[in-house]
Amino acid sequence: MTTALIYLQDTDRLTLSATIQAIETDDKGTYLAFNQTVFYPQGGGQPYDTGYIEIPNQSIPVTAVRIIEGIVRHYTSGPIATPENLIGQLATQHIDATRRHLNACYHTAAHLLSHGVEVILPHCLATKGHAFPGEAYVEFTGVSSIPDSFKLLLESTLSAKIAANPSITITETTPEAFKAACPSLPLAPFQTATLRLIQIGSEHPIPCGGIHLKHLAPLGHMLITKTKLKGDQLKVSYALETH
Ligand SMILES: [Zn+2]
Numbered sequence: 608m609t610t611a612l613i614y615l616q617d618t619d620r621l622t623l624s625a626t627i628q629a630i631e632t633d634d635k636g637t638y639l640a641f642n643q644t645v646f647y648p649q650g651g652g653q654p655y656d657t658g659y660i661e662i663p664n665q666s667i668p669v670t671a672v673r674i675i676e677g678i679v680r681h682y683t684s685g686p687i688a689t690p691e692n693l694i695g696q697l698a699t700q701h702i703d704a705t706r707r708h709l710n711a712c713y714h715t716a717a718h719l720l721s722h723g724v725e726v727i728l729p730h731c732l733a734t735k736g737h738a739f740p741g742e743a744y745v746e747f748t749g750v751s752s753i754p755d756s757f758k759l760l761l762e763s764t765l766s767a768k769i770a771a772n773p774s775i776t777i778t779e780t781t782p783e784a785f786k787a788a789c790p791s792l793p794l795a796p797f798q799t800a801t802l803r804l805i806q807i808g809s810e811h812p813i814p815c816g817g818i819h820l821k822h823l824a825p826l827g828h829m830l831i832t833k834t835k836l837k838g839d840q841l842k843v844s845y846a847l848e849t850h
Contacts, residue, residue, distance in 0.1 A: 609677030611643035630690040638680035648674035652736040658702035713738040715820045723764045750841040772824040773808025
Protein backbone atom coordinates (compact mmCIF):
# COMPACT_ATOMS: atom_id res chain seq x y z
CA MET A 608 0.00 0.00 0.00
CA THR A 609 1.35 3.45 -0.86
CA THR A 610 2.02 6.13 1.76
CA ALA A 611 -0.59 8.90 2.15
CA LEU A 612 1.30 12.19 1.63
CA ILE A 613 -0.15 14.33 4.41
CA TYR A 614 2.54 17.03 3.93
CA LEU A 615 0.71 18.04 0.75
CA GLN A 616 -2.21 19.28 2.85
CA ASP A 617 -0.47 21.84 5.06
CA THR A 618 3.11 23.16 5.03
CA ASP A 619 2.79 24.25 8.68
CA ARG A 620 1.92 20.79 9.98
CA LEU A 621 4.94 19.49 11.89
CA THR A 622 3.67 16.34 13.63
CA LEU A 623 1.50 13.39 12.64
CA SER A 624 0.36 10.11 14.18
CA ALA A 625 0.98 7.20 11.83
CA THR A 626 1.05 3.42 11.91
CA ILE A 627 4.40 1.68 11.34
CA GLN A 628 3.97 -0.70 8.41
CA ALA A 629 7.54 -1.81 7.75
CA ILE A 630 11.08 -1.61 9.10
CA GLU A 631 13.53 -2.73 6.45
CA THR A 632 17.01 -2.09 5.08
CA ASP A 633 18.15 -1.10 1.59
CA ASP A 634 21.44 0.24 0.22
CA LYS A 635 20.84 3.62 1.95
CA GLY A 636 20.31 2.02 5.36
CA THR A 637 17.48 1.08 7.67
CA TYR A 638 14.14 2.77 7.10
CA LEU A 639 10.62 2.89 8.47
CA ALA A 640 7.48 3.06 6.34
CA PHE A 641 4.09 4.24 7.59
CA ASN A 642 0.50 4.37 6.34
CA GLN A 643 0.92 8.16 6.09
CA THR A 644 3.63 10.78 6.52
CA VAL A 645 4.28 14.44 7.25
CA PHE A 646 7.91 14.08 6.04
CA TYR A 647 8.66 15.51 2.59
CA PRO A 648 10.76 13.02 0.62
CA GLN A 649 13.45 14.44 -1.61
CA GLY A 650 12.22 15.29 -5.09
CA GLY A 651 11.23 18.07 -7.46
CA GLY A 652 14.45 19.94 -6.68
CA GLN A 653 13.56 20.21 -3.00
CA PRO A 654 15.46 18.58 -0.09
CA TYR A 655 13.82 16.10 2.30
CA ASP A 656 12.66 16.84 5.83
CA THR A 657 14.57 15.58 8.84
CA GLY A 658 13.21 14.97 12.35
CA TYR A 659 12.40 12.02 14.58
CA ILE A 660 9.90 9.27 15.23
CA GLU A 661 8.45 9.02 18.72
CA ILE A 662 7.31 5.62 19.96
CA PRO A 663 6.95 4.36 23.55
CA ASN A 664 10.43 4.31 25.16
CA GLN A 665 12.20 5.25 21.91
CA SER A 666 12.99 8.31 19.84
CA ILE A 667 14.27 7.37 16.38
CA PRO A 668 16.10 10.10 14.38
CA VAL A 669 15.11 10.50 10.72
CA THR A 670 18.17 11.53 8.76
CA ALA A 671 16.98 11.13 5.14
CA VAL A 672 13.70 10.52 3.33
CA ARG A 673 12.98 9.14 -0.14
CA ILE A 674 9.89 7.97 -2.01
CA ILE A 675 10.16 4.77 -4.01
CA GLU A 676 7.17 3.33 -5.88
CA GLY A 677 4.77 5.36 -3.75
CA ILE A 678 6.27 4.25 -0.42
CA VAL A 679 8.01 6.92 1.66
CA ARG A 680 11.16 5.52 3.30
CA HIS A 681 12.21 7.28 6.52
CA TYR A 682 15.89 6.43 7.01
CA THR A 683 17.44 6.41 10.44
CA SER A 684 21.04 6.45 11.58
CA GLY A 685 20.22 5.18 15.05
CA PRO A 686 19.51 1.66 16.32
CA ILE A 687 15.89 0.53 16.64
CA ALA A 688 15.09 -1.58 19.68
CA THR A 689 12.86 -4.63 19.12
CA PRO A 690 11.80 -3.68 15.56
CA GLU A 691 9.81 -6.91 15.23
CA ASN A 692 7.41 -5.64 17.91
CA LEU A 693 6.80 -2.28 16.26
CA ILE A 694 4.96 -3.28 13.09
CA GLY A 695 1.35 -2.16 13.40
CA GLN A 696 2.18 0.18 16.30
CA LEU A 697 1.21 3.84 16.35
CA ALA A 698 4.08 6.36 16.27
CA THR A 699 4.29 10.15 16.22
CA GLN A 700 6.30 11.80 13.45
CA HIS A 701 8.04 15.11 14.19
CA ILE A 702 9.79 17.17 11.53
CA ASP A 703 12.47 19.83 12.02
CA ALA A 704 10.52 23.11 11.76
CA THR A 705 13.52 25.30 10.87
CA ARG A 706 14.62 23.09 7.98
CA ARG A 707 11.02 22.73 6.71
CA HIS A 708 10.54 26.51 6.72
CA LEU A 709 13.83 27.19 4.95
CA ASN A 710 13.08 24.56 2.30
CA ALA A 711 9.59 25.99 1.78
CA CYS A 712 11.11 29.46 1.38
CA TYR A 713 13.69 28.37 -1.19
CA HIS A 714 11.21 26.28 -3.15
CA THR A 715 8.57 29.03 -3.19
CA ALA A 716 11.30 31.47 -4.23
CA ALA A 717 12.06 29.29 -7.27
CA HIS A 718 8.46 29.72 -8.44
CA LEU A 719 8.64 33.46 -7.80
CA LEU A 720 11.93 33.73 -9.66
CA SER A 721 10.33 32.06 -12.69
CA HIS A 722 7.52 34.59 -12.70
CA GLY A 723 10.01 37.45 -12.30
CA VAL A 724 12.18 36.29 -15.20
CA GLU A 725 9.05 35.91 -17.36
CA VAL A 726 8.32 39.62 -16.81
CA ILE A 727 11.72 40.58 -18.26
CA LEU A 728 12.02 37.78 -20.83
CA PRO A 729 8.41 37.01 -21.85
CA HIS A 730 9.28 34.15 -24.23
CA CYS A 731 11.44 32.11 -21.88
CA LEU A 732 10.29 28.89 -20.23
CA ALA A 733 11.44 27.59 -16.84
CA THR A 734 12.71 24.03 -17.28
CA LYS A 735 14.37 23.11 -14.00
CA GLY A 736 14.46 24.29 -10.39
CA HIS A 737 17.02 23.32 -7.76
CA ALA A 738 15.93 24.82 -4.45
CA PHE A 739 18.66 23.61 -2.11
CA PRO A 740 19.74 26.48 0.20
CA GLY A 741 23.26 27.59 -0.69
CA GLU A 742 23.13 26.24 -4.25
CA ALA A 743 19.69 27.28 -5.52
CA TYR A 744 18.98 28.08 -9.15
CA VAL A 745 16.32 27.97 -11.87
CA GLU A 746 17.08 27.17 -15.50
CA PHE A 747 15.23 28.64 -18.46
CA THR A 748 15.16 27.87 -22.14
CA GLY A 749 14.28 30.05 -25.13
CA VAL A 750 16.54 32.96 -24.08
CA SER A 751 18.48 34.68 -26.89
CA SER A 752 20.02 37.48 -24.79
CA ILE A 753 19.58 39.28 -21.49
CA PRO A 754 19.76 43.03 -20.89
CA ASP A 755 22.81 44.51 -19.12
CA SER A 756 20.58 45.53 -16.23
CA PHE A 757 19.03 42.05 -15.92
CA LYS A 758 20.16 41.36 -12.35
CA LEU A 759 19.00 44.75 -11.00
CA LEU A 760 15.74 44.58 -12.96
CA LEU A 761 15.02 41.09 -11.68
CA GLU A 762 15.84 41.91 -8.06
CA SER A 763 13.56 44.95 -8.12
CA THR A 764 10.79 42.94 -9.80
CA LEU A 765 11.08 40.25 -7.13
CA SER A 766 11.20 42.81 -4.30
CA ALA A 767 7.97 44.38 -5.54
CA LYS A 768 6.26 41.00 -5.74
CA ILE A 769 7.41 40.05 -2.21
CA ALA A 770 6.34 43.45 -0.82
CA ALA A 771 2.82 42.92 -2.21
CA ASN A 772 2.73 39.72 -0.08
CA PRO A 773 0.08 37.83 -2.07
CA SER A 774 -1.46 34.59 -0.83
CA ILE A 775 -0.22 31.32 -2.26
CA THR A 776 -3.02 28.92 -3.06
CA ILE A 777 -3.11 25.22 -3.85
CA THR A 778 -5.84 23.73 -6.05
CA GLU A 779 -6.38 20.55 -7.99
CA THR A 780 -7.40 20.11 -11.60
CA THR A 781 -7.10 17.58 -14.42
CA PRO A 782 -4.30 17.57 -16.99
CA GLU A 783 -6.90 18.30 -19.68
CA ALA A 784 -8.31 21.34 -17.90
CA PHE A 785 -4.82 22.66 -17.18
CA LYS A 786 -3.76 22.26 -20.81
CA ALA A 787 -6.86 24.18 -21.92
CA ALA A 788 -6.14 27.02 -19.46
CA CYS A 789 -2.34 27.18 -20.00
CA PRO A 790 -1.64 25.80 -23.49
CA SER A 791 1.92 27.16 -23.57
CA LEU A 792 3.07 25.29 -20.47
CA PRO A 793 4.49 21.77 -20.73
CA LEU A 794 2.61 18.84 -19.25
CA ALA A 795 5.06 16.05 -19.92
CA PRO A 796 6.28 15.39 -16.35
CA PHE A 797 2.76 15.14 -14.98
CA GLN A 798 1.01 11.88 -15.68
CA THR A 799 -1.41 11.52 -12.77
CA ALA A 800 -5.20 11.80 -12.99
CA THR A 801 -5.24 14.96 -10.87
CA LEU A 802 -2.81 17.84 -11.03
CA ARG A 803 -1.85 19.80 -7.93
CA LEU A 804 -1.43 23.46 -8.81
CA ILE A 805 0.33 26.21 -6.91
CA GLN A 806 -0.60 29.80 -7.65
CA ILE A 807 1.14 32.91 -6.27
CA GLY A 808 -1.40 35.75 -6.17
CA SER A 809 -2.62 36.32 -9.72
CA GLU A 810 0.38 34.68 -11.44
CA HIS A 811 -0.42 31.73 -13.69
CA PRO A 812 -0.74 28.39 -11.84
CA ILE A 813 2.06 25.81 -11.98
CA PRO A 814 1.73 22.05 -11.44
CA CYS A 815 3.84 21.11 -8.41
CA GLY A 816 4.00 18.51 -5.62
CA GLY A 817 6.39 20.50 -3.43
CA ILE A 818 6.23 22.43 -0.16
CA HIS A 819 5.23 26.09 -0.37
CA LEU A 820 4.75 29.08 1.89
CA LYS A 821 1.26 30.50 2.35
CA HIS A 822 2.40 34.09 1.71
CA LEU A 823 5.50 35.62 0.13
CA ALA A 824 6.60 37.92 2.98
CA PRO A 825 8.78 35.31 4.79
CA LEU A 826 11.06 35.28 1.73
CA GLY A 827 12.47 38.57 2.99
CA HIS A 828 14.98 39.79 0.44
CA MET A 829 15.84 37.77 -2.66
CA LEU A 830 19.33 38.12 -4.13
CA ILE A 831 20.37 37.11 -7.63
CA THR A 832 23.83 35.69 -7.05
CA LYS A 833 24.74 34.61 -10.60
CA THR A 834 23.42 34.50 -14.15
CA LYS A 835 24.84 32.33 -16.89
CA LEU A 836 23.65 32.27 -20.51
CA LYS A 837 24.83 29.37 -22.65
CA GLY A 838 23.17 28.96 -26.04
CA ASP A 839 19.51 29.67 -25.34
CA GLN A 840 19.75 28.25 -21.79
CA LEU A 841 19.79 30.72 -18.91
CA LYS A 842 20.72 29.67 -15.37
CA VAL A 843 19.78 32.12 -12.62
CA SER A 844 21.18 31.44 -9.14
CA TYR A 845 19.59 32.99 -6.08
CA ALA A 846 19.84 33.29 -2.31
CA LEU A 847 17.47 34.52 0.39
CA GLU A 848 17.83 36.83 3.34
CA THR A 849 14.80 35.33 5.06
CA HIS A 850 12.92 36.62 8.09
ZN1 LIG B 1 6.35 24.09 -6.04
